[in-house]
Amino acid sequence: MALLNDIEPLKQSALTELKNAPDLAALEQTKGAWIGPHGKFTALLKQLGTLSKEEKPAAGKAINAAKAELEAALAERRSELELKAALPKEPIDFSAPGRRRALGKLHPLTQVTEDIVRSFRKIGFVVADGPEIEDEYHCFDALNTPADHPARDTQDTFYLAKPENSQLPASNSYLLRTHTSSVQIRVMEKQKPPIRIIVPGRCYRRDNADATHNPTFHQIEGLYVDKGVTVGDLKGTVEFVFKEVLGVETKIRFRPHYFSYTEPSFEIDFSNALVKKLGKEWLEIAGCGMVHPQVFENVGYDPEIWTGWAFGFGIERIAMLRYGINDIRLFYENDVRFLKEF
Numbered sequence: 001m002a003l004l005n006d007i008e009p010l011k012q013s014a015l016t017e018l019k020n021a022p023d024l025a026a027l028e029q030t031k032g033a034w035i036g037p038h039g040k041f042t043a044l045l046k047q048l049g050t051l052s053k054e055e056k057p058a059a060g061k062a063i064n065a066a067k068a069e070l071e072a073a074l075a076e077r078r079s080e081l082e083l084k085a086a087l088p089k090e091p092i093d094f095s096a097p098g099r100r101r102a103l104g105k106l107h108p109l110t111q112v113t114e115d116i117v118r119s120f121r122k123i124g125f126v127v128a129d130g131p132e133i134e135d136e137y138h139c140f141d142a143l144n145t146p147a148d149h150p151a152r153d154t155q156d157t158f159y160l161a162k163p164e165n166s167q168l169p170a171s172n173s174y175l176l177r178t179h180t181s182s183v184q185i186r187v188m189e190k191q192k193p194p195i196r197i198i199v200p201g202r203c204y205r206r207d208n209a210d211a212t213h214n215p216t217f218h219q220i221e222g223l224y225v226d227k228g229v230t231v232g233d234l235k236g237t238v239e240f241v242f243k244e245v246l247g248v249e250t251k252i253r254f255r256p257h258y259f260s261y262t263e264p265s266f267e268i269d270f271s272n273a274l275v276k277k278l279g280k281e282w283l284e285i286a287g288c289g290m291v292h293p294q295v296f297e298n299v300g301y302d303p304e305i306w307t308g309w310a311f312g313f314g315i316e317r318i319a320m321l322r323y324g325i326n327d328i329r330l331f332y333e334n335d336v337r338f339l340k341e342f
């Protein structure tokens, strides 16, 4: 039977060609030439019809077996060639440096905050926290800031709608805290004196963003309550921390000021080489004072027994000075090229 005898030599030639195809394109062509619709092997299948009934089964079986072998050879050569195509054309330089995964870093504001907190921890302060969604009472009233005070203006403060099921009395409303001072009240409401806390946190004001303002910013609040606390304690503490954070040659001075929750109140100015580089002698950095007796009354502390001081300052301001940054908005853009600098 001629057909049956043709199968083996045809298969051998096809196998040789498939195995030796030099690339993927040549392989596809070879495939077409043998087992495509017009391929030489396919032609054999078509001749099956011309065979007698007795010859057909054996021939059909042989052809199918040979075809399966060719398809397996095709698949094997294809994966070989695909792998070869994926390999680099040039020889690899094994001494070249690898591609490193870049390590992340702490944000400069976080670094400054951690430095300040670390410094306060050395002298016995602990970190306290409070809600960023505050209410008017804790942000203003309890801090002795009257309802007609400009700080409460809708121009300065983001007020929030009161939910229907709110527990808050009608006279009180929700807002985004404008300073971390509200946490003074939250802590004193819950804890008995003495108190030594530091409160880093995010604050919000209705400011338009420019080089020195941003509607979201960060503050650090400090509160110290004990018996017989003096302005001298306040000054000594502030001086210790500022020298740690901004350098030993840093000088500070207190200027009289007004805050409704402290009496007397001061603004703190500092001076060092950085400030002089800006062409100034002193730079205002923080507000502070002795806790107002009314604030103690509001939280149920007896002002005849307890005394204390508080301060608050902006973290961005310190970070800008420390790193020589001239636009506050850079802190919030999360541009990796900026963040990598610190």
Ligand code: DAH
Pocket: 178, 179, 180, 181, 221, 222, 259, 261, 262, 286, 287, 288, 289, 310, 311, 312, 313
């Ligand atoms: N809360 C003030 C502000 O946002 C800063 C401040 C001043 C905080 C005096 C205090 C303080 O605790 O005693 O500008």
